Amino acid sequence: MRLTSVLFLSDVFLTLHLCRTYLLFMKKLSFNFVKTILGINNVFTRHISTKSLKIDKVLVVSKLSRYEYEKRKYKDENVTKFLDDLKRRGADIEKLVYHYDLHKKYEERIVKTLKSRGLDVKVVDRYNYTEEDVNNCDVIIPIGGDGTFLLAASLVNNNQKPVIGFNSDPNRSEGYLCLPKKYSTNIHAAVDKLQAGSFTWLLRNRIRTTMLTSDECLNPTFLHDSELGLNTVKLSEGDKRLPFLALNEVFIGETLSARVSHLRMRLNGSTENTNLKCSGICVSTGTGSTSWHLSINRQPVQNVAELLRLVDIDPTEGKDSLATVLADIYNKNLIFPPDDKKMAYTIRELISAAVWPDPKGIKNRGFAYKLELRSNCYDAALVMDGGISFPFNDGATALLEIKPEDALRTVIFKD
Template sequence: MRRSFEMYPLTKSIFFGCFHCSGISRNLPKAYYCTNLRTLGKPNVNVENMRGFAKVQSLSQHYYRSTRKGTLSSRRPVSTSPGNTQSSIERKHQKSPSKNKSFVPRKMLILPKVTRFSFEKGRFPDLSESELRRKLAERGSDYEHLVERHSVHLKNLQNLVEKLEETGASVKVCTNMKDFTEEAVDWAELVISAGGDGTFLSASRKVFGDKPIIGVNTDFVGSEGFLCLPRKYSGNITKALKLMESGSYRWRKRARIRVTVKGGDTSHPIDLYDEDLTFSDHRHLHNSERQKSLERRLNGEDSEEHIIPIRALNEVFVGESLSSRMSYYEISIDNGPLEKQKSSGITICTGTGSTSWSFNINKLSYQSVEEVLKIANRQTGSNYSTNQESVKTVADSFNGRLLFDPRVLQMVYSVRDPVVYGIFQVRKPRGFARKITIRSRCRDACLTVDAGTSYLFNDGALATLEMFDEDAIKTIEMVE
């Protein structure tokens, strides 16, 4: 296990409670967080081996934090650049950034987003403008609004290309994912996604090694752009280029998940981006591949291990293709024993993905916290405050702990709607892991990477999920 969070070995201490509110953790990086009162009361305990203590990871689980009032105002990761809110430990120990070498890319590759208007035009290429307008109106969609957002994107894309070409660089724009090939990525010195987070995820699938990638948000109304450059740089790429030229930037890594499959078919993935254009039922596509996979397995062709050629920047989902069907599988966490589970599927996310699907699966609503506090008061005779401010503080403290540093080589798994009865037990429906092994017992299941590429994953197939330094993508953070 990496111990980057132990760079400043001060004294060891023990404290109980939520360290988001504790002044102790600010001054003791090598502190221990007691998870319950029972373990706190044990005498002569060896804290290094205690299961009741969780080491505070100042640069991992708590890289994200709530605002000073304890509110989680958005799902955007907190930047470590000067001037932004940081955790106290990071602010105290972070070294002043040394100036990087001048970075002036001369060959840049752009992958633009597919706007909703382009998407609909692609689905219905034979319809005239009036026919498309009428069809969208029947579905409750605003044709004029889609055209407006499409125009905004095109205008900003054109401006981006012009500003890049003014530097004398060679700029290539991919018209679709088919043009965004490995050869094109190899040619580029800098890969740029022009769109929102979905476009960034699409672009990152082909990026490996030290090839840098940045995201430029081309529509702040239609896209969140958490993974993109901030607005002041997305709207002014010239400023960002000048900072890179002067060395005023930081290299930032985002860890990704590597998936190795044995006993399954990884040679015929389904590209969900392409299939969405045909509005097809992905489950039936998997059914046709299922029969072919059975034939290949009978011929001994699926017995070898295969590393899936793309890495997961956000998350991996494993479960039945039909959402109403229960997913059955066996799972091992960090080389532990296999545990039989039934659920609505399982997600395994990175630090980048901890702000997305995983966060929304596990977060506590204010309503739930209020109801739990009221039950606790009735059952235990306690007098916990249930006013709006107190409920908000508790919920935001819990939700803030769900997020962690994108650089850290660890994953978080979340079992969705676990079924617990008889032989099926889910002792820990959520947790951190370095290695996860899943054996499918499903009938028509998929293993989906970043909601973009789906692989057949049926009974007997074995998937191992791990993280390695060499699989991380390299991004840029500007420093002023």
């Protein structure tokens, strides 16, 4: 036993030594080459022959700023009362107004640029965005960040209508789903590329949700604004698909985070149920793997450093430390392509006790092409892209899967 332990530790130290040597070697390479080797700059595209994009009618979906949102709640009240209430709540009014003006000026630039090309442009926001608008345009251009992009995508239910986002505030927002940040200040160049067909189509897969057992009518809730009502969703006997597709993820669990979620899960068409006690399940697309999926599963540098100390390596947690590099490699490998046909599931805070899960052996996270979830919850919800919520209480069963016809058509510029 002692010899086995010594040999095991010897293997561990040898592996870590080789890893350290490898990383030191990698540091000597050019930074861009290192990023390519580690997969940091990977761009995943489904290669489809590109034709020039027909653009006659453009629908601009504009971000609703915090200032506009707050002001809307006062409706007929005077501006003084509105501002006084914001001050009372400790809001930075100057900052709210600054970012409101910044966004509106950017919106004006986008519209002016598009109209200068002879295009028919209509501007909407979350309060007046409709399926009819989607049907009547050639391309949808969300202006804002990833939240606005998700809003714009929510009413697109096929893989034909292009959605192309511009980040209106790249200094404050990453805008992973939008065009590269340099086009935020070079709108003309972006439109030139679109009209010339100088891009590659990227079909981002989305999650289709079918309710296998549920009430015939479901009352969805729009989480970002209680004033924005959604019509009751009526599910027919023949087709119980929910009329929304998840671009990032679907989350299922109790609405009260302190309450344990009781769920049954089947993977990839299996007839075997796994009974779970957890804090909910997050099912992600490749697009969503850079979002909530990454936040749930990423390893902080502190955790990696503590693991290294368990094998008598005392790493620092600085920028170029072994712990930092290993954490970065691990976290980057959590990301997978937006056009991948599989979904990633994560069981949040799985209770691993003598009898849970039942049967034993389920992994906290993994991949699936089909996932069935049944609720044994008290007050649970099925939430799409963190925005639209459906009740998902005891007995409700949902089938999650990816179909190519449900993908969202976006673009990647060739440069």
